[in-house]
Amino acid sequence: MVLKAKGSLEPQDYDMLANNFVSDAEKVLEKSPYDTKLGINMARDARNVLSGKLKIEDFHTVYSASLLKEFGDQYASGPEEPKSKKEKGPKWGMVIDLKKCVGCDTCTVSCKAENRTPPGMSYNVVLETLSGDFPNISLVNLPRPCMHCDKPPCVQVCPTRATFKLENGIVAIDNDRCIGCRYCMVACPYGARSYDFGDGYDQEMTGYNDVTSPEYGIERGERKKGKIPEETVRKCSFCYHRLQRGEEPACVETCIGDARYFGDMSDPNSVVSKLAASPRAFYLKEELGTKPRVVYLR
Amino acid sequence: MITKANIDKRMLPSQEMSRLGKIEKIWWSFLIVLFCVGLYSIISGYFLQGMSSTYLSNIVPWGGWVAFYIYFIGMSAGSFLLSTLIYGFGMEKFERIGRSALLSAIVCMITAVTFIFFDIGRPDHIMNSVIYWNVMSTMSWEIHFYIVYIALLVTELYFSMRKDLIKLAKGDNFKAKLYRLLVGNKQEFTEADHARDRKRLKVMGMIGIPLAIFGVHGGTGSIFAVAKAQPFLNSALFPLIFILSALVSGTALSIAIYVIKCKVKRQELDVPMVRSLGSMLALFLGIEFIMVWYEYLVGIYGLGHEELGTIKLLTGSAWWWSFWIFQMGLAMFFPLIILFIKKTRESVNWILAASIMTIIGVVGVRFNMVVPTLIMPKLDGMPAGNYYPNLSEWLTSFGLIAMCLIIYTIGEKLFPIEESDSHENGVNVYE
Numbered sequence: 067m068v069l070k071a072k073g074s075l076e077p078q079d080y081d082m083l084a085n086n087f088v089s090d091a092e093k094v095l096e097k098s099p100y101d102t103k104l105g106i107n108m109a110r111d112a113r114n115v116l117s118g119k120l121k122i123e124d125f126h127t128v129y130s131a132s133l134l135k136e137f138g139d140q141y142a143s144g145p146e147e148p149k150s151k152k153e154k155g156p157k158w159g160m161v162i163d164l165k166k167c168v169g170c171d172t173c174t175v176s177c178k179a180e181n182r183t184p185p186g187m188s189y190n191v192v193l194e195t196l197s198g199d200f201p202n203i204s205l206v207n208l209p210r211p212c213m214h215c216d217k218p219p220c221v222q223v224c225p226t227r228a229t230f231k232l233e234n235g236i237v238a239i240d241n242d243r244c245i246g247c248r249y250c251m252v253a254c255p256y257g258a259r260s261y262d263f264g265d266g267y268d269q270e271m272t273g274y275n276d277v278t279s280p281e282y283g284i285e286r287g288e289r290k291k292g293k294i295p296e297e298t299v300r301k302c303s304f305c306y307h308r309l310q311r312g313e314e315p316a317c318v319e320t321c322i323g324d325a326r327y328f329g330d331m332s333d334p335n336s337v338v339s340k341l342a343a344s345p346r347a348f349y350l351k352e353e354l355g356t357k358p359r360v361v362y363l364r
Numbered sequence: 365m366i367t368k369a370n371i372d373k374r375m376l377p378s379q380e381m382s383r384l385g386k387i388e389k390i391w392w393s394f395l396i397v398l399f400c401v402g403l404y405s406i407i408s409g410y411f412l413q414g415m416s417s418t419y420l421s422n423i424v425p426w427g428g429w430v431a432f433y434i435y436f437i438g439m440s441a442g443s444f445l446l447s448t449l450i451y452g453f454g455m456e457k458f459e460r461i462g463r464s465a466l467l468s469a470i471v472c473m474i475t476a477v478t479f480i481f482f483d484i485g486r487p488d489h490i491m492n493s494v495i496y497w498n499v500m501s502t503m504s505w506e507i508h509f510y511i512v513y514i515a516l517l518v519t520e521l522y523f524s525m526r527k528d529l530i531k532l533a534k535g536d537n538f539k540a541k542l543y544r545l546l547v548g549n550k551q552e553f554t555e556a557d558h559a560r561d562r563k564r565l566k567v568m569g570m571i572g573i574p575l576a577i578f579g580v581h582g583g584t585g586s587i588f589a590v591a592k593a594q595p596f597l598n599s600a601l602f603p604l605i606f607i608l609s610a611l612v613s614g615t616a617l618s619i620a621i622y623v624i625k626c627k628v629k630r631q632e633l634d635v636p637m638v639r640s641l642g643s644m645l646a647l648f649l650g651i652e653f654i655m656v657w658y659e660y661l662v663g664i665y666g667l668g669h670e671e672l673g674t675i676k677l678l679t680g681s682a683w684w685w686s687f688w689i690f691q692m693g694l695a696m697f698f699p700l701i702i703l704f705i706k707k708t709r710e711s712v713n714w715i716l717a718a719s720i721m722t723i724i725g726v727v728g729v730r731f732n733m734v735v736p737t738l739i740m741p742k743l744d745g746m747p748a749g750n751y752y753p754n755l756s757e758w759l760t761s762f763g764l765i766a767m768c769l770i771i772y773t774i775g776e777k778l779f780p781i782e783e784s785d786s787h788e789n790g791v792n793v794y795e
Contacts, residue, residue, distance in 0.1 A: 186421065186422060187422060191746075193743055193744065193745030193746060194745050195744045195745040206745075208743070208744075208745060210743065219591070219592060219593060221500075222500050222501065222590075223500075223501050223502065223503060223590070223591070224498055224501055225493050225498055225501045225503040225504035225507060226489075226492040226493050226495075226496040226498060226504070227496045227498045228492070228496070242489075243489065243492050243496065244485075244486065244489065245484050245485070245486050245489045245490060245492055245493055246415070246484050246485020246486045246489070247483070247484050247485070247493075247503065248425035248426060248485070249501075249503050249587070251422070251425040252425060252426060252591050252593065252594065252738065253590075253591045253592075253593050254593055254742075255592065255593035255742060256593075256742065256743065257422075257423070257741075257742040257743060257746055259422075260422040261415065261420075261422055261425055261485065263414065263415055263416040263420075264413075264414050264415075264416055265416060291414075292414070296414070297414050297415060297485035297486050298485060298486060350743070354592055354593075
């Protein structure tokens, strides 16, 4: 135990010291054209609200009449009503800067590792095309995750509503409901959907089948013949399970050129919103009206 | 004339019966062997290995089974629409093929649904398609339409046969007992009953027309046509072409069934009816040709990269034969020529040949609707697909086609599919 030094200050003494710096409320308010008493009472009760002694609703009921009398039209009553439930929370979006993409396929590799996709399936691919004639050629790298369209053709066509749009903008798949008809694969203009044919890397990679990727936060355990998600359609989920733990999608985190940005498109001050407003921004197959949530910068 | 020759050559009933029995034995053993091979392939492929037993991939997710599914849907809708000419519009000169058209419509529908059932990755989730109805999905609507359509077909067939069922229910054999069960102990078939059944058939035919056009076949065409990701399919003309080729294959199927059945049983053929069915086939083929022409003209004129690529795949790739020989040859020009030249269009044998060509050729038409557009890459830099059905898919398909024929034959044998009063000269197998 630490012995108290003689003459040291108690917490109240510090308060006294602080009070000396605070100007006298009565004197200050007297200068204003409005009611002094009301101001002092409100300040006291506001402190009570902050400390939890008084409910904010009660505070408003107590003072609303006097405030209306004192301020008239300038007074706006009540706390701000939360807007409709749909507008709450982030709306995820991704920006891919093609000028920064070096075509290293790290996104593809990390996506495969994260989502443990079987052979022949990759949620993310980098499409490479050569354009122009030699020697004036350029190589275009186009990373292509799922576009998470705001008007998704895959959701339109699914006969069982097994694929749907989440409020946070992600197009999700309920593999437990999917019947595996593959109509969504035919309807997707970006070829972003794949069918799980039940193949695996277990012959070349020990332990591949030990765990299924916890897509959408669902732990499915061992990967076995005939077990979900086998024989259903799968696709990029913006690494929903990582978002749930506050992490970025695997492709964004591992991109060596920092070409990918991920964030809340509904926040006008987020990096993605600002980049999406850039004149360099474009969308894939914009003319189809799918309204993708993945923005490219050319 | 074939019919006259048949009458002249008529053998003694016992000889005739043994000949028929022999043909039937060959027919049955052929079908059962084919069906068993198909069954083996379904179990060893589909049930034990899942969709990896097919040649399908993530680039070409739909293949042979989907093609056969729309093929049989088409034949069903076509046969049904033909039967509505009789029961809905009272074209009684086609009366003889009415029930067999209805029966083939039912059987083709069952086959189509079986094909698409085996194309679904998770048969254990199949009920979800009925429980969770996505009203935005054309496929979801189709599933519900198919159920209503099959119910309507069965009811219509029942009422079209009721007169004969009542007549044949008197007896002690298995069939008579079955018929008694079906008609619910009704003893007499009066004029009033006849009139009421006619009216019922007419109403059902009338409900059936929009159901078959908008619901079943135009709807199945829309499953493909609404996919804006596939510019080759995404055209308003596509569902119409679907309906027309349904009419083509349905008419051809009805002609083929009728003529082959009469030939096997050495019954007298209604030659004028076959001829007018033949000219109907020619009419449908002609309209289909016009539609296909404009579909391709507009498609090519748009110079769309994917559209042009798909048409190039159809006409000039390794799959050229599917387009030129099957679609354009067997299912369009050869039958059109046969049905156009005066000499051949009057001969039953040539009309039969034209119908069989069409039935075979439409398989190619259906494959061309499904596969080439999927092979075409959706984005530059994506790999081009490759698809042809593998052995397992073929065996399953043949097995299911055998199943289709088995069910049809059972239906023909079990129920009075032929109008009993239409062959007073021939051997009536139902007595």
